[in-house]
Amino acid sequence: MAKGTHCFEILMNDKLPGGSGAGLPGVIVAYGEDAFLRRESIDTALGLGGVDTEAVRSYDGEECKWVDVHDELATLSLFDNSHRVALVNSADKLLKDNRPQLEKWSAAAAEGSLLILMLGSFPSNTKLYKVIEKSGWLINCGLPTSSSRSKTPDLGALKKWIVAWGTKRHELKLTSAQATLILDAVGPDCGLLHQELAKLALYADDKLVLTDELIRQNVGSWRTRTMWEIADSIADGRVADALEQLQRVFAAGEHPAAVIPQISWSLRRFGNAAHLILQSKRTGQNLSGKAAVGFCGFWGADVALAEGRLRRMGLRRASKILQWLLELDLKIKGSHSTPSRAIFALEELCMRLA
Known part of the structure; x- marks a missing residue:
């Protein structure tokens, strides 16, 4: 297949990476931060490949073991000759813990099986990437950019x-x-x-x-617009305004699990920009704040606003945003999974950025 197939080629053209006459490979990796694009791309690819989605066995990559996924793929059915499909959601941990096994399987997958890995990221300099590049499909489910080196959405x-x-x-x-x-x-x-x-x-x-x-x-909706306003208030350090707006959103019945990803997406860009600047300082390149926020998803009039907000936060604090967001994500999936505790965890993040 052509490497780096972007999901838009599948979604907009109903075209599989291997061409109209190509069958499904043994391994498909859908990678990128946009969970919606990952899900839609895989559903479309399976439909075009003639696979019934009801026949797909799904696993949680945070909890499942490779031996269970392997058994699902390798065990032949006495009554059914269709594809044996195992889909692993949030497979980053599974990959980290079982890289050699996945490399071996991807190089010679069992006939009639299909392993689907949904990953937040998938570096191209890894052995597994290169193996799947030759034998499977790699579907980039991030926002499109003008070039492979650019991080700014096209x-x-x-x-x-x-x-x-x-x-x-x-x-x-x-x-x-x-x-x-x-x-x-x-x-x-x-x-x-x-x-x-x-x-x-x-x-x-x-x-x-x-x-x-x-x-x-x-x-x-007013909720959608409010999410942007809350994220802006947090980035500006106007914590009182942010907490007041959050209170209104939750009082209107919005679940924290629906609110946190939208706010996190906006704040994550500041964390990425801070890391780019710090990395450039270590390598002697001294990337400007304006250039850094431009690389991280800000455009138009938002570039100047984002640069000012990043300066207000300071690089030291902004560089901690990604770690804080990861901690928040782990909390709402574990110790703070109830709505009241999830709200408390989000308010704690607001205070950290005050």
Whole structure:
């Protein structure tokens, strides 16, 4: 297959990485931060490959053991000759603990089996990456960028996806200018964009057309807009404002598990920018704050705002954001899984950035 197949090629064109006549490989890796794109890409690929999603055995990568996944893939059925499919969600830990076994399996997967790994990241300089590059499919499920070295989202590609996805999944006829309106209001989050397109489909006329005014009035619920405002308040150090807005959101019935990922996505960009600057200092390159935030998903007028917010936080504190977000994620999946304790953990993060 062509290496680095981006998920948009599958989702927009209904085209498998190996071509229209290619069968499914033994291993597929869908990697990238966008969980929505990972899920949609795999569902689409399985559908195009003729695999019934009900036949897929799913595993939690944080808890499952490789021996169980291996047995599922290697055990032949006496009554069914269809693909044996094992899908491992959040497979980063499974990969870390069983890299040699996965390398061996990927190089010579059992006939009729399909292993699907859903990963947050997958470095291209690893042996496993190179093995799967030759024998399986690698599907990049991150936001599209203008080049392999760039970390800034390609807004043009995102707008084309909004138009195509609106037509394919929501029966909407959007113009490029309307895609810009939607992207500006929601931000570069394909899961949220999908939800907003589904909502906008309810307002389309008989010809599946929307006016610009309808889009301005209805795109982005007050909750969606509030998430951006809360993230901005936290980044500005206006903790009282952030906590007050969070209280309103939770009082309206929003679950913390739905709020935290949106806020985390926004704050994570500051942590990434801080690490880029610190790394550049160690290598003697001295990357500017403006360049760093540009590499980490800010664009337009937000670049100057983000640079100022990063300066207010300070590199030392901003560099801890990724660790704090990881701690928050682990807490809400474990010790703080109840709504009340999850809210407490989020408030604690706000105080850390005060």
